[in-house]
Amino acid sequence: MKNHLDDNKPIFLQIKEQLEDSIINDTIKAGERVPSTNEFAAFYKINPATAAKGINELVTEDILYKRRGVGMFVTENAKDILIEKRKQTFYENFILPLKEEAKKLRISETDLMKMMGSVKSSMKSP
Structure with a gap:
């Protein structure tokens, strides 16, 4: 995760783009768990709903999928x-x-x- 967020772009988009970049550059691979909304919220001191918005967009785009009670994971085709x-x-x-x-x-x-x-x-x- 980046150490700071940019004030010029919505936070949820920055979280989404961070995850996208991590997937593209193989920092996070298919099948691996991504940080949770609460982990993002704690790290950046933001509302968990803000982090959830970025993560949920990736779920909608079939980049991530949810395993109930376990977390969010990268899809095979992400x-x-x-x-x-x-x-x-x-x-x-x-x-x-x-x-x-x-x-x-x-x-x-x-x-x-x-x-x-x-x-x-x-x-x-x-």
């Missing part, structure tokens, strides 16, 4: 679901605006791809 969701968000938030700006600047798709290739090759380690 990582794949999250990666696909993030890819779509990446496309909408970055690729589409990039293409629109390129169009305004009269940068052809070929030139744009060349630019992307040069970025890719400059990111490689020597």
Whole structure:
């Protein structure tokens, strides 16, 4: 868990995103238990209902499932679901605006791809 929360974003979303990130980067794996609402509440000194809201959204999205009396656990397909969701968000938030700006600047798709290739090759380690 992060040591602090950001004041610029709703707390329940930050908790949800923390769990999503932990699943994507394999800190929490399929079948593993996630921190409870009470654990989040105690750690961040927040209302358990706030933590529950973020966790319940992940249940609705089939990322987590509840085992009565035991806790919340990561579903088998959680990582794949999250990666696909993030890819779509990446496309909408970055690729589409990039293409629109390129169009305004009269940068052809070929030139744009060349630019992307040069970025890719400059990111490689020597």
